[in-house]
Amino acid sequence: MPYIKLNTPIPGPQSVALQKRRAEAVPKGLGQANAVAVASAQGSLVTDVDGNTFIDLACGIGMMAVGHNHPRVVQAIQNQVAQAVHAGALVVNFEGYPALAERLNSLTPGDFPKKTLLANGGAEAVENAVKIARAYTGRAGIIVFEGAYHGRTNLTMSMTSKYGLFKKGFGPFASEVYRLPFPNPYRPPAGMDAEGWTDWCCWNLENALVAQIDGSALACIVIEPVMGEGGFIPTPARFLRKIREICDRTGAVMIADEIQSGSGRTGKMYAIEHSGVVPDLVITAKSLGAGVPVSAVTGRAEIMDAPHLGGIGSTYGGSPLACAAALAVLDTLHEPGFMDNARTVE
Template identity: 55%
Template sequence: MSSIVLRTEVPGPASRALVARRDAAVSGGSARLTGIAIARGKGATVTDVDGNTYIDFAGGIGTLAVGHTPLAVVEAIRAQAGDLIHMCSIVATYEPYVAVCERLNALTPGTFRKKSTLLNSGAEAVEAAVKIARAHTGRQALIVFEGAYHGRTNLTLGMTSKFTPFKHGFGPFPAEIYRLPFPNPYRRPAGLDIDAYIDHCIAQFDHALVAQVSPSAVAAVVVETVQGEGGFLPLPPRFAAHLRARCHEHGMLYVADEVQAGMARSGRLFAVEHYGLVPDLLVSGKSIAGGMPLAAVTGSADIMDAPAPGGLGGTYSGNPVACAAALATLEHIATPAFLNRARAVGDRLRDHLQQLQAAFPDTIGEVRGLGPMLAIELVQNPATRIPDAALTNALTAETLKRGVITLRAGLYGNCLRFLPPLDMSDEQIDEGMAVLAQALPAALAATREACT
């Protein structure tokens, strides 16, 4: 039975009317990627206000690893809202906040004693990690990487790499942020094999510790285990091991930003588990609370205790309802059955995408990712590897018309990324991928027509 049900054109009249109200009432700076208006969701599907049902490969940009409205999370939210909607953890202690921190301390890699702090969003959590690192080390400088996305606050925008649209018109940004190349094997210089290229990237990192900033001034190296907005680029294992070793050698903290890559998105609960790597601080968010606003920083207790009392926190940080949702989510997402299904989803998706690449070798330059965190990179020519952002935009439009929600990504806006619920059925994967296979030639035709 098909999951996709299309009753009107897309977007339909009710969606167009609600989106028109949004455009009239909401700041134009608030991004809107599609013209549909959603009324409800269940599992891997959402239904719009016109009654059209879509397979959702966007997943709230990675916040819905357990799917839309999972029963246990919904029940936990309802129960908690009946007891205590808000208190503020600064004013008083409540059990859900403590329980989430205890659970994260137990689940994150490392056998040492850990502590956590809770925030509202990934950006807040990254910023809190920076505060903790600076307080612990007494240093100010940060090392970040090209292609990184760390959030939209002023500090995290300074750490974020892509200028347009994220940073355009919003400067000045903070000082003491040093941006270094992130290994992208697909775009390595001609003539270098992958091992030689990784050697080159390692040498660039070490050179920067002399030419750009002394390691004695660096509080933290902040790196996404898999770059999200950057195009789903996993850290090459040898490069990751080198970063960890240099951090240990020089007293720089290794901060793993797993806001998008964590919570089973890579097929492990945390992506660093693929590397056997234990960061000093691990930042989690997005899918941690089943769609409710929550994020966290977890690390060694002595590091986490470095800020003075009152140095961390916020009015809504660790809201009781969000914490109740997180406890129900973690109860499900950390099980072997869920993680096994996440890996199976990744295997099936990758197989479909590789088949599509074989059918369109001049268009799909690379299929990449870690586990089910997958993307395809679209190019104008496989030899020159010129990014094709226009095709990517046309492709997201074509899949939407056919009932599948997809998202672009990448420094050049030419990647299609997949962030579906991780327990979606094989039938839904196959149906969604069949739509993608229909949409790609239509998008190619549309972009060719636009160029003539």
């Protein structure tokens, strides 16, 4: 292929040398999929320290929907660096924060007033979404699903499904997290087809409100519209509709975790848009910043306003630099035809 260029064995000698330094300086628990050291990147290509060029199919774990070093994003970052890298949204106001919030408010599904809280990464945004839901409902219970990945902090690790890789040795975990089966259409139980499996999972959602947690104690249901770590599995639309129905009936908050599936990766800004289901809160991160740490919780204004003054926020959340990068990303994603290619590839 014309884009791939190999000058040395993989990994090359300089990558091997840098790998040795990493092994000596960095904890073993920090995983690394490839023993390649990247020197530069552009679009879908990365070049390592030995001059080898590869097509990047990992994209920083789903972070580069607009590609590496998109010129518009680079220019926005450079312009912002020349003005102010950090200001602190807990201390002062600045153009980027409300501008990005307004943009996300206009893009997320739902014809109702919305507000947005900015944070640094996906796990922080998930925690904020749960805090906001708990403040709004006055309840504690969280329903999540088998195969889900929501982060590595104590609460989000508790919400995450896979034990051996993410949770082993790190307990005790947060309470009031209830995990239910997920209707993976590709792996139904023996003797059951995908439709029957979805039927059962919908039934089990109802049953859980008797067998595991009463609806009056349920703060939120958190779902990935396309499950990421669990195998890149689209959630059946019928299951999303069932979650919406239960949240409407019980007064719980429906939270769509679009950290991996959002930012145009399915051909729409958010994957849940394919189902027509409107969640109460949407969590965005990863590709939103094209490599700059930024995440967001966007949703119904009355829910977002529930926490007390000072109850939400962080030192770096929604920094001027992160806002500039994210606004440039959103401009790029919404260029005519940009998301069409995602639908073609899909």
